[in-house]
Amino acid sequence: MIGDYTYSEFGSILAMQGFAGLILFSVFVLMALGLAIIFGQMGVINMAHGEFMILGAYVTYLCSTFVSATIPAFFPYYFFVAMILAFCAAFALGVLVEWAMIRHLYKRPLDTLLATWGLSLVLQQTYRTVFGAREVGVSLPDWLIGSLPVTDVVEVPINGLFVMALTFVITAVVYLLMYRSNWGKRVRAVVQNRTMAGAVGINTRMTDRMTFGLGCGIAGIAGSAFTMIGSTGPTSGQQYIVDTFLVVVFGGAASLLGTIASAFTISQAQSTMEFFMSGSMAKVLTLLAVVGILMLRPQGLFTLKIRR
Amino acid sequence: MGSSSHASTGTLDKSRFANPFFTREGWLYFAILAVLILVVFPLTLDAFRLNNVGKYLTYAFVALGLVLCWGHSGILSLGQGIFFGLGGYCMAMFLKLEASSPENTAIQSTPGIPDFMDWNQITELPWFWAPFHSFGFTLIAIVAVPMILAFVIGFAMFTRRVGGVYFAIITQAIAAILTILIIGQQGYTGGVNGITDLRTLLGWNIRTSEAQFILYFVCAGLLLASLLLCRAVHVSKLGRLVIAIRDKEDRVRFSGYDVAAFKIFVFCFAAGIAAIGGALFTLQVGFMSPTFVGIVPSIEMVIFAAVGGRLSFFGAIYGTLLVNYAKSTFSETFPELWLFAMGGLFIAVVMAFPDGLAGLYHRHVRPHLAKIPGLFDRQSGRGRDVVAQPAE
Numbered sequence: 001m002i003g004d005y006t007y008s009e010f011g012s013i014l015a016m017q018g019f020a021g022l023i024l025f026s027v028f029v030l031m032a033l034g035l036a037i038i039f040g041q042m043g044v045i046n047m048a049h050g051e052f053m054i055l056g057a058y059v060t061y062l063c064s065t066f067v068s069a070t071i072p073a074f075f076p077y078y079f080f081v082a083m084i085l086a087f088c089a090a091f092a093l094g095v096l097v098e099w100a101m102i103r104h105l106y107k108r109p110l111d112t113l114l115a116t117w118g119l120s121l122v123l124q125q126t127y128r129t130v131f132g133a134r135e136v137g138v139s140l141p142d143w144l145i146g147s148l149p150v151t152d153v154v155e156v157p158i159n160g161l162f163v164m165a166l167t168f169v170i171t172a173v174v175y176l177l178m179y180r181s182n183w184g185k186r187v188r189a190v191v192q193n194r195t196m197a198g199a200v201g202i203n204t205r206m207t208d209r210m211t212f213g214l215g216c217g218i219a220g221i222a223g224s225a226f227t228m229i230g231s232t233g234p235t236s237g238q239q240y241i242v243d244t245f246l247v248v249v250f251g252g253a254a255s256l257l258g259t260i261a262s263a264f265t266i267s268q269a270q271s272t273m274e275f276f277m278s279g280s281m282a283k284v285l286t287l288l289a290v291v292g293i294l295m296l297r298p299q300g301l302f303t304l305k306i307r308r
Numbered sequence: 309m310g311s312s313s314h315a316s317t318g319t320l321d322k323s324r325f326a327n328p329f330f331t332r333e334g335w336l337y338f339a340i341l342a343v344l345i346l347v348v349f350p351l352t353l354d355a356f357r358l359n360n361v362g363k364y365l366t367y368a369f370v371a372l373g374l375v376l377c378w379g380h381s382g383i384l385s386l387g388q389g390i391f392f393g394l395g396g397y398c399m400a401m402f403l404k405l406e407a408s409s410p411e412n413t414a415i416q417s418t419p420g421i422p423d424f425m426d427w428n429q430i431t432e433l434p435w436f437w438a439p440f441h442s443f444g445f446t447l448i449a450i451v452a453v454p455m456i457l458a459f460v461i462g463f464a465m466f467t468r469r470v471g472g473v474y475f476a477i478i479t480q481a482i483a484a485i486l487t488i489l490i491i492g493q494q495g496y497t498g499g500v501n502g503i504t505d506l507r508t509l510l511g512w513n514i515r516t517s518e519a520q521f522i523l524y525f526v527c528a529g530l531l532l533a534s535l536l537l538c539r540a541v542h543v544s545k546l547g548r549l550v551i552a553i554r555d556k557e558d559r560v561r562f563s564g565y566d567v568a569a570f571k572i573f574v575f576c577f578a579a580g581i582a583a584i585g586g587a588l589f590t591l592q593v594g595f596m597s598p599t600f601v602g603i604v605p606s607i608e609m610v611i612f613a614a615v616g617g618r619l620s621f622f623g624a625i626y627g628t629l630l631v632n633y634a635k636s637t638f639s640e641t642f643p644e645l646w647l648f649a650m651g652g653l654f655i656a657v658v659m660a661f662p663d664g665l666a667g668l669y670h671r672h673v674r675p676h677l678a679k680i681p682g683l684f685d686r687q688s689g690r691g692r693d694v695v696a697q698p699a700e
Contacts, residue, residue, distance in 0.1 A: 045473050104659060109473045110384045111658045114614065117607055118654025125647035242484040242603065245477050280492030287485045291478060295464035298474060 012154045013275065021271030023160040023229070026167035028263035030222035031240055032247040033174055036259040038215035039248055041178075041191050042208065044102055045113040048120035049244060050237025052216045055093060055123070056086035056223030057232040058131060064138045064227075076141040083224045090220025095213040102212060103205070120238065127234040135233035144228065159228045166225055170218065175256060177214075187211050242287075250290050251301055258302030265301075266290060329543055333684040337622050338535070345528045355517045362524040362592045364632040365531050367392075369585025371613040371624035372531075372538050373578030378610065379618035380542065381574045382554030383471065387461075387479030388582050388609050390486055391454035393601030395583025397490075397497075398453055400596035401437060402446040403506035403514075423505070428495030437496075443510060450587045451580045458579035462572035469568075471557075480603055487602035502597025506590070514591060527588045531625070534581050538621050541577065550574050582609075611650075614657045617666025627665055 031053065038046050046052075063082035067075050097119065105112040144162060147155040178184040189197040190207045198204045226232070247266060251258030266286055273282035294300070330338065349361050370388045378384045410420040418431045425433075439445045461482065465475055490497045498504070506514070513519055541547050550570055552560045561567045590596045599605065608631075616627020631653070638646040661667060678684055 043473075045476075101655065101659065108658075110378075110382075110476065111662070113384070113386075113473065113476060114607075114610065115655050115658040118651040118658070121647045121651030121654065123651075125644065125651070128647075129644060238604075242481050246481055249474065249477055278492060280488050284485055284489045284492065287481060287488075291481055291485070294478060295461075295468070295470075298465070298468050298470040 015154050017271050017275050018268070019154075019156050019160070020274075021268040023157075023163060024267035024271050025264050026160075026164045027222075027226070027229070028243065028247050028267050029167050029171060029260055030163075030225055031219075031244045032251075032259050032263055033171065033256075034215040034218035034222065035244050035248050036251070036256055037174070037178070037218070038212055039245070040255070040259065041187060042211055042215075043109065043191070044106070044212065045109060045116065046102075046212075046215070047113055047117040047241060048097075048123060048237075049216075049219055050239070050241045051120045051123035051127075052090045052094065052219035052237075053223035053226065053240065054127060054232060054234070054237040055090050056083075056220030057227050057236070058127065058136075058223075059086040059089045059220070060224040060227045061131075061136050061138050061232060068139065076143060079141065079144075079224075079228075083221055086220040086224035087217040088220075090223070091213045091217035094216025095209055097216075098209045098212040103208065106208075120241075124234045124238070131234070133234060135231040135236070137231040138227040140228060163225050163228060166221075170221060171260065174218065178256060183210075246287065246290050246294075249300055250294060252299060255300075255302040258300055262301055329539065331684070334539075336684070338532075341535075341622060341625065342532055345531070346525070350521070350524065355520065358524055359520050359592060360632075360636065361629070362520070362527050363589060364629050365524075365527050365625075366585040366589040366592065367609060367612055367632065368531055368625045368628040369534060369588070370582040370609045371616065371628045372534055372621055373581040374610060374613040375616075375618060375621050375624045376538055376541060376550075377574050377578035378613065379620075380547065380554065381550040381571060383571060383575055384473075384476045384610070385479045385575065385578070386476045386603070386606050386610065387483040388578070389601045389603075389606035390479070390483050391458060391579040391582040392586035392589070392605075392609070393486070393490075393596070393598070394454040394457065395450045395586030396590040396596040396600060397503065397586075398440070398446055398450045398583075399587035399590040400503040400506060401440040402443060403509060403590065404503050405437065405441055406509070407505060407507045422498070422503070424498045424501070424503075425495055430495045434496050450583055454579045454583040454586075455576045458576045459572060462575040463568075466568040466571040466575075471571075480606065483601060483603050483606050487598045490598040490601060498597075500598060502595055502599075504595040504597075506594050509591065515594060520592065523588070523592050527592060530584060530588065534584065535621050535625070538581070541574075542621075546570060546573070608650075611654055611657065613664075615653065615664050617664030617669075619663060620666030623664055623666030623669075630665070 031049075034052070035046065035049050038044050038049070060079070060082040063078055063085060064075075067078040097116075101115055101119065102112060105115060140159065144159045147157045148161070149155050176184075178187065186197070186202050186207050189200075189202060190204045190211075194204055197207075223232075223237075226236075230236075243266075247263050248259055250266065251260070251262030269289065270282050270286040273285055276282075277285075345361075345365065350358060353361060370392050374385070374388060404422045408420060408422045413419045413421070413423065413426070416423065416426040418426055421430065421433050422437075440449070461479065465471070465478065470478070490502075491500045493499075508514060514523065549560065549565060553565075553567055553570060557567055586596075586600070589600070612628040612631050613624045614627070615631050616625065617623030634649065635646060638649055657664060663670075
């Protein structure tokens, strides 16, 4: 007996908490992947990252409203189209922002931080003007609602499973793009040595723009996935930004594997502690632990050894 | 820095490095500012507006610290709200305990403790509240608590040579943690409402308009004193060293200086000044809440300094006043436009005017003023208020 619970009950609670942690892990990974590319690879601080996610969420919302109003027969499958549209919208906005702002600020990282914060305020107010201040939710197709019973006490929600599968696919795609494609090779070359990369004929400006756009596009997909597990408001993005940055920094900025490992650590720690104490204290303790570890090991969990 | 050649041997123009505390020009600016906030505002504004200006001036403390910390030393802290808030909370705890005397709180189930504790079924004053019965302790704690926290953060980060954007992100995370903690621990901190209903300071009612008038002058006087103090730090050898650290950290380290110690000092100094501002905020506004601690207010405080000019102490004060005046005007008339304006301001200040108002003044206004004979001293090109641009 542990407290008031029997061992089997305790085991199921652990399993449920663990699964909740896995969903949180998927969310963190989705949030952090885009930032791991933008911040980790390019070294650009994009404080508007959360707003790019929310853009994806709003695109999904528009899609769901549009599809259910005009072609209800297509409704069960709209989500896949919505995700592609979310990616495209966030990618386009990202490329635009890179062209208008970021490319002038590559040598002033602290200023990029302030400028993108300004951008995030502008985007927030735009969302509020267009969609209203209230949070909006997406109606899910039937096949995403409900939960799968694993044992008689343990159940897992289907939308959570879907988010996990999606995370897995996107992570795999990003990995292939970054580490197994010519494009990824170019990106890494530009990051490691811009001058030499230019000298061997890589169009560094174009690479920067596409990399930034891709990071934003992935944020858009993440936002699209979020609509399945929560509602979206104009300021939702701002709530994620600290978590996301901590995940990336904690993992070691230049390492994709590190980002995934740190997302796993942070999410599991938080969801396990949430069982023993209030949600806010769990969050405080998790973040404090992360900050504390970062103070002892500033380079994060995983480091890439590059001679600069 | 313009004077980076001073390492060369030979004849040194001593007067270039003597760096007088203020030139005649500097004193002129100081006098203008002092007249503006000590004479012009109190004479022209009604009690409500004056109280608002007093509130803005408390933010100017933070902006002053940021000029030293960010502009001069290159340490961008996105967590100045932590220190502003801690200073404010220390003051609020003292005032709250005074307002919660057993006579005032006789209707509570536990008289003598703050009302929000009673609502949260706490029956005993928590240990960390107890020392705040003493005014002397409170005055020390207002500055000491934030500075100790700043020291811990600074020591951990700077001795491991963490700086730049990582430092910004960590300070931001700490601001977020503190906000969640304050909101979550409602029984000990007053939660999301903060510590409200503050009435008297040592028996003196701070809610009357006369008291607010006096507090405005206390605030303005302390701000001018802090300005002089910042200036003193800036013209000292330490002030020159932090600029050198900002521009070429490794070179300073190789010259044998303990870079981390200087950075820690500047960060703690900025924290202490921000905390004084926070305490004065609590006194003038009559409450303190987590909305002044978190990420959003902390970044807004950076923009105050950026608009004024990140290298100029005077600019920081004018920038704070201007941004806040614009904020209250906008949000009274066009609330939906305010975030657009604020966001645009962030982008414009970074992309188009990196030196803010002070930069504009030095480029466009000052050259004309300098032609007036006798207005600035003859050697006005030296020891100017605005130091050279960052090398980045």
